[in-house]
Amino acid sequence: MRPEHWLYTIPLRLRSLFRGALADQELDDELHDHLERKTDEYAAQGMTRQEAHRRARLDLGGFEQTKEKCRDARRINWIEDFVQDLRYGLRMLRQNPGFTAAAVLAIALGVGINVGIFSVLNGAALRLLPIPRAEQVVSIDQIFHGRVTRDAHNGPSMFSYSEYLDYRNHNHVFSGLLAYEPYVEATLGGGKMRELSGALATCNYFDVLGEHPAQGRGLLESDCATPGGNAVVVISDDLWRGTFASDPSLVGKRIILNRTAYTVVGIAPPGFKGTEPIPSSFWVPITMQKELDPWRDRMADDNLSWLALLGRVQRDVTMEQVRADLDVTAVQIDQLHPGRTTSLAIRTATFFNRQMEREILTPVVSVILVAFGLVLLVACANVANLLLARASVRQKEIALRLSIGASRSRLVRQLLTESLLLSLIGGALGSLLAFWSFTSITRLMISYLPHEATTLTVNVAPDFRVLAYALGLTLFTGIAFGLIPALQSSRQDLNTALKEDDIQRGGGKVGGLFLRSALVGTQVAVSMVLLLATGLLLRGLYYAQTLDPGFEMKGVATLFLNLGEQGYSGSRGTEFMVSLQQRISGLPGVIEVAQAECAPLSHDFSADAFTVVGRVEKIGIEYNHVSPEYFSVVGIPIVRGRGFLPGETHDSPGVVVTESTGRRLWPDEDALAKTLRESSGREYSVIGVARDAQVAHLGDVHPTYLYFPAGPQDNLRVYVLVRYAGDFLATAKGIRNVVQSLDADLPVDVTKLEDYLEVWRQPSRIVAALSGALGALALLLASIGVYGVVSYGVSRRVHEIGVRIALGADRTEVMKLVLEQAMRPVLIGGVVGVAACAAVSHVLSSMLFGLSAHDPIAFISVPLLLLIVAMVASYIPARRAMSVDPIVALRYE
């Protein structure tokens, strides 16, 4: 519409809205005027006055109807109607407090948990970084295609330092581009020994992010001038307050990180915890990389993925321009690597930027959202059922309105307004509950995570996105549960509805009962899926508890040492390890000491591609470097050949394979003395076969795995495994004392080997708790649904039952009849649920520890439980059918 058009129409519309009475009066006058003239005309043609008036009215086609059509033509009606519907709806809700409370509660629960989980996901993955003008900051990821040999140190999509410099120096779109290495581990020394996680950052870090330290300064370009030259650090507010007890004179003092002294130049502002989901405690200039982690010179390695990139886009530069500009540089870099093409993924920065993180996160998030959405669906089905039940009560009212000229769409609109009103109240209540409770729930969930992170940078407080989600969900809910009952109850045969009473009305109601049964069936199906998932996970947990991993977990203490990170040289490391082993062996209660590159189930993995000499097939096999004592310490027997001998190192040509590996590589042959080629081309011969043990992945029953002898190279990063008899605490204390007597600055953490098992069980424990809570909620809602449908069915058939009993039917017979009818939708829904769960349960298999995703025990016991609950839910109202007094029932008319 053109603007001048609005000038005309807006006053008119406002007038019909606010001066409705006046406009209505005028309309009345106009039509009366018309009638009079018409009557005059007909009278002039010779009709009697009365006849003329009748004809005039006939021509007009019903005075009120025409008036209504004129009002419709003003198209303002819907607002008036809406206000009217709203008023009417509120009155209806007030008049039925029981119904209103039940419906609102169901919706509040359904919407509440969905909004809650969304606010967590929003905080984790959608919220922008909490920095000034965060919308200008983009993250950059690179994805390689074609022939690529790349050292994916911190994740395949990250950058090398030289690549960072290329993008920084050649772009025309950023006001600043920074790079940092996330999750750099460092040991805080100097009497406050603690493991910290921080970042190595380019010196424009704080400037680009727009964060100004609360005390002191940020990093300056001069801090990055010479490699290794500027040992300065900015620490987080949390670290300052916690470990340094808010020392007001800390800036300017020195702290020890991995044995190097750094001058604290600044303390970050309180709200700033870095740009990763787990908070950063310190920021050190990137030029100090080699001092912080002497393992390796990362700055110089052009083929190493270790840096995350964030850029602040210049004003008035669009995302397309950024892409085009950076692609030029990407193409230039690709020219140095024939056969490789790089595509860049550029997006507004959040806490989860990296391609890989997002690829993992997306399916997890979808599964969670679907599970929560299913519960909402069950809640909606319940409310729809309540509405249908009420619709049968309101049938006469609706029929009356239809018969005096209300259109069906008008009625549907009114019924929908009522259900939207319900959903808005429920949604608002649920959202409030979610906002209140989810901060604490998130904290609880995080405390379960197998990480030392007690805090996350995630902010679950509601923002506009959460509010929009809550509103959208609420409106959707209102329509979802309101539409079908509204359509159903506004479609009726007026004659029967008005004339006949509740009991005799048969035909029109069959549809209603079918709908209600279908809704109950859906509820049962959904609860079945959720409960079966819970059942499977619980079975998996139990299985993991009882399963024999193939090695002896009890009575072993472990200690992880990263000597390389602490600045040890190879020879010093070997010296340290030799005396450590000697002294620990001498401790009382210690039986044997071994070392390994990866402790069993420690989530440390190494793998390589191997070939059998004479074959082309490459097979990925995980491996470990272990000392000779390893097999006896963790109780893995050598079933053929021998284990390693003292003095065997990386240079020795022998390896030990597992039974499964032997069978996989040389089926029907003896693996002993066979030859295996590493990807480097070196060949090894099999000197022994060890029994299968689930040392790498819990639940992997036929592990392909092999062992190399440990050598001096392994001493700089090593797990020490100690078999002891007696008290763990005493042994742990002894080990700690030994380590500290050798090097007082080494962080020591002695744990039980069994504790690693907990880490494996944790994810399925969390998921089981989550799906269990959801399943229980869904089951509760579904049983309310079953109860409702049965009691409705019974109340409708009181008359029939009365007749049956009067005619001599057995009461148990009657009971059977009612139950049969009630259980039909339950059984159908149950079968559908079982089938649906069986079809998708394989997604859980990684959390089942080798238990079949179609575990018969879970698949029998859970449906049984559900069946029993449904039986009880239908038995209670069905009892009423048995106690029907035929005299009362028949008089009921």
Next chain:
Amino acid sequence: MSKPVDLVQGTLDMLLLKILALEPMNGFAVSQRLKQVSGDVLQVSDGSLYPALHKLEQEGWITAEWKTSEYGRRAKYYSLTKLGRRQLEKEADNWGRLSSAISRVIKLKEA
């Protein structure tokens, strides 16, 4: 009552605009005029006339005013606005093209 010719969708608006373009008049007069000029071919029931007039008013194409009529009776008089005149031109133009196109098709000789 003879069966009125069904009006092509949207043409009622055009007819009403055209009639009101001649002179301002009230609803009753519009219905009389419509019957009169179309020789009873186009009969618009009173029941659809008034909603149509109200719609045109709402669109801003016609405007209404309460005046005292020749018999001393108060009546609502409709007249065309500037916007309505423009709309009429547009619709008449469209109609001309449509009807001539249709007649060209109808007059095609059968082979």
